Amino acid sequence: MADKTYFEVATGPRVDMLTLERQMVTANPGPLNLEPWANAARAAER
Amino acid sequence: MIAIGNHFGGPELKDSQIDTCLSRSTSVAIRERSPNYNDGAEAWINPIFIVPGSISKPDFEGYKLGHFSKKEKGLVVQIAVPQSIADGEGIPEFIGTSLREAVRLAAAHFASKGISFSTLKAEKIILAIEAELEQKAG
Numbered sequence: 001m002a003d004k005t006y007f008e009v010a011t012g013p014r015v016d017m018l019t020l021e022r023q024m025v026t027a028n029p030g031p032l033n034l035e036p037w038a039n040a041a042r043a044a045e046r
Numbered sequence: 047m048i049a050i051g052n053h054f055g056g057p058e059l060k061d062s063q064i065d066t067c068l069s070r071s072t073s074v075a076i077r078e079r080s081p082n083y084n085d086g087a088e089a090w091i092n093p094i095f096i097v098p099g100s101i102s103k104p105d106f107e108g109y110k111l112g113h114f115s116k117k118e119k120g121l122v123v124q125i126a127v128p129q130s131i132a133d134g135e136g137i138p139e140f141i142g143t144s145l146r147e148a149v150r151l152a153a154a155h156f157a158s159k160g161i162s163f164s165t166l167k168a169e170k171i172i173l174a175i176e177a178e179l180e181q182k183a184g
Contacts (some may be wrong), residue, residue, distance in 0.1 A: 001051030002084070002092045002120065003076055008101040009057045017159060 047083040047090035047164070048075050049170045056099025063134045064127070068095055070182065071141055071175045078171045085135070089119040089163040091152040093145060097127045109144075109151055121155060122128065123148040138179035145172045 010020060022037060029038035050072045059065055085091050094112070096104040102107060104126035112122030129139045149168045156163040167173075 001053070001122070002049030003051065003072055005052040005054070005065075007054045007057050007060055008099065011101045021122065023143050 047079045047088060048149075048168050049079070049083065049090060049092050050075050051092055051094040052097070053094055054097045054099055055102040055104075057101075059099050059132070062132075064097055064132050064137055067137045067141060067179055070178055073089060074112050074175045074178045075171050075184075077176045079167070084120060086119050089121070089152075089156050091148060091163075091168070092120050092122045093125055093148040094122060095127050095141075095144075096123050097132050098129050099132070099166055107172045109147060111151060111155060114155075119161065121152050123152055137184075138176065138183060141179065142172060142176045145175065 012020075016040065022035075025033050025035055025038045026041050029035075029041050050068070052068045052072065054065065079090075098104060101140070104124070106124070107126050107128075109126070110124040112124050114121045117173070127140070127145045131137055146169075149165055153163050153165050
């Protein structure tokens with residue numbers, strides 16, 4: 001973790017965290033999100 | 047050589063005093079060290095400040111040696127930040143003292159493994175961090 005800073009924003013069981021991550025990626029995908037659901041969100045925006 | 051990392055235990059710590067000071071320290075370390083510090087030629091340390099917040103808190107007190115990368119010759123030293131420091135009490139002093147202790151622990155670890163580690167270069171970075179924090183505070 002050299003030169004990196006991170007803030008925890010949520011905690012919970014793995015299944016809940018994965019759901020939350022998917023929601024975030026679907027709602028607001030970044031350039032490094034290569035998941036199919038991120039691409040679907042980008043395509044819907046266009 | 048030193049490369050600092052910061053782990054904040056809650057989103058409320060963003061832009062807090064401790065966030066500002068640790069971010070500044072990280073930037074000074076980047077500026078002061080050589081750019082190829084992690085090429086494996088020389089040992090270096092990666093102190094990680096674990097700041098307690100609303101979501102998580104460090105599960106230890108003081109210091110904990112962590113992962114060592116044989117390839118890069120980098121050693122993680124976790125530093126548990128006490129709640130009083132996270133609340134804003136004596137942050138610059140804490141950062142200087144804990145970085146020196148991390149260097150001391152790492153130097154002993156490297157010595158036991160027969161790896162050379164420059165405490166002088168690390169001290170130069172710590173002095174630069176202290177000067178920067180003092181300047182911003184004053």
